[in-house]
Amino acid sequence: MAGCGKSGAPGGTGGQLTKVSLQADWYPQPEHGGFYTALVKGFYRNEGLDVAIQPGSQYLIPDQQVAMGAAQFGMGSSDRTLESVAGGHPLVAVAATMQNDPQGIMVRKDSPVRSFTDLHGHTVAVKPGSTWFQFLAKKFALTDVREIPATMSVANFVADPNYIQQSFATSEPFFAQKAGIQTRVLLTNSAGYNPYRVMFTTREFLAAHPDRVARFVRASVKGWRTYLNDPADAHAAIAKLNPALSPEWMQFSWQVMRDGHFVAGEDPDGSQLGQMTSERWSTMYKQLLDLKVIEKEFDPATAYTLQFLPK
Numbered sequence: 224m225a226g227c228g229k230s231g232a233p234g235g236t237g238g239q240l241t242k243v244s245l246q247a248d249w250y251p252q253p254e255h256g257g258f259y260t261a262l263v264k265g266f267y268r269n270e271g272l273d274v275a276i277q278p279g280s281q282y283l284i285p286d287q288q289v290a291m292g293a294a295q296f297g298m299g300s301s302d303r304t305l306e307s308v309a310g311g312h313p314l315v316a317v318a319a320t321m322q323n324d325p326q327g328i329m330v331r332k333d334s335p336v337r338s339f340t341d342l343h344g345h346t347v348a349v350k351p352g353s354t355w356f357q358f359l360a361k362k363f364a365l366t367d368v369r370e371i372p373a374t375m376s377v378a379n380f381v382a383d384p385n386y387i388q389q390s391f392a393t394s395e396p397f398f399a400q401k402a403g404i405q406t407r408v409l410l411t412n413s414a415g416y417n418p419y420r421v422m423f424t425t426r427e428f429l430a431a432h433p434d435r436v437a438r439f440v441r442a443s444v445k446g447w448r449t450y451l452n453d454p455a456d457a458h459a460a461i462a463k464l465n466p467a468l469s470p471e472w473m474q475f476s477w478q479v480m481r482d483g484h485f486v487a488g489e490d491p492d493g494s495q496l497g498q499m500t501s502e503r504w505s506t507m508y509k510q511l512l513d514l515k516v517i518e519k520e521f522d523p524a525t526a527y528t529l530q531f532l533p534k
Contacts, residue, residue: 240273241435245422246294247279251464253476254393254420255298257320257486259457261446270438278464281375286312286423295428296439300324301499301507301527302354302418308526309517313426316527318440318497320447321420322488324412325479326355329380329390332405336387339363339414348373348388356389357514358416377402392483393476418507419499421527429528440531444497451481451493497533 247255258276261267267274277294279285285297286304290312297314299307304316328347330336336345339359346369349356359365373389377398380386390396396406411417422443429436450457454477462468480486488495501524508523 240268241271242273242275243296243435243439244275244277244294246277246283246285246288246297248285248298249279250467251276251278251461252394252468253454253458253461253473253480254325254391255461256450256454256457256477256480257447258298258443259446259460260450260454261442263456263460264446264449266442266445266449267439270442272435272438272442274439274442286314289423289425290314292425295435296422296424298420299423300418300420301504302511304421304423305504305508305511305523305526306354306516309511309519309521314423314526315426315429316419316421316423316499317429317436317531318422318444319419319499320422320443320497321480321485322495322498323410323483323485324355324416324418324420325392325410325483325485326412327390327392327408327410328387329395329399329406329408330387331384332407334385334387334407336409339365339409342368342387344368345385345387346371348379348386350389353389354511354514354516355411355416355418357516358510359411359414361514362414362416380404393479393485396479397472397475416510417503419503421499426525433530437531440497441533444533447486448493448496450477451486499527499529499532501529 245258262274285299286307288294289297301316304314307314336342340363342365344367348371350373377395380388380399381402381404390408392408396408399406424436458473487493504523504527511517
């Protein structure tokens with residue numbers, strides 16, 4: 224997707240483009256749309272960067288890839304970044320890609336489950352060890368909820384009217400709707416657990432190349448702003464890389480991301496795009512400590528920097 228060449232563009236080096244790679248957290252999808260927009264519209268190139276986006280999978284962990292130097296940047300979330308830093312990975316988040324987390328629990332529209340408290344006595348399909356579900360279980364004292372491993376499908380949800388499963392608001396509801404089933408998603412962010420989706424690098428790369436980080440963030444945020452207004456170019460690129468995606472699926476995901484204020488936040492002028500606050504990071508850190516997901520205290524400010532955020 225990105226070739227090497229010359230660039231004398233503003234913000235660039237005026238010579239050879241600098242190669243950097245971005246490790247995605249999944250296969251190419253609309254949830255990566257801002258990065259692909261920056262790539263195909265030349266925003267990275269205009270900043271003097273030759274960016275390669277490396278697809279992810281269920282077997283690949285971006286934190287580890289970036290920590291070991293297999294990529295300079297990664298896609299992740301603020302809770303995961305804090306957990307990685309606690310585990311010894313020298314990672315630092317440099318900007319947000321989503322202000323609000325689309326993670327949640329999907330039920331049928333007519334389900335008696337209207338709130339997280341209503342999960343008492345039910346079975347929920349969830350990825351084992353999910354921190355967000357640990358938070359829900361503790362906050363709402365869900366001692367009688369049975370967990371079963373989540374699958375990568377909505378087949379069981381479609382077959383069983385009482386089936387409850389984890390979901391991204393931007394994805395699984397689409398497939399349920401395709402099967403003629405209307406859904407609701409109880410968003411974990413409504414319960415007070417709301418990690419940022421973030422782009423991150425290592426402290427070593429940041430210290431050595433702050434200019435590259437600044438240019439990468441600037442182009443990426445511009446890409447997300449453009450993508451929210453017009454996803455066509457990004458979706459064309461993503462469809463070539465991931466033919467399993469239908470135009471309808473991509474349109475659904477984009478619409479939910481935009482209308483649900485997941486990427487840009489609640490501010491209608493888009494000023495929150497890319498932003499992070501120390502307060503949100505501190506809250507997330509305290510939640511992880513409380514859950515004992517992080518066992519040893521450290522300064523959460525080492526896991527992020529606000530220096531590259533859009534002014």
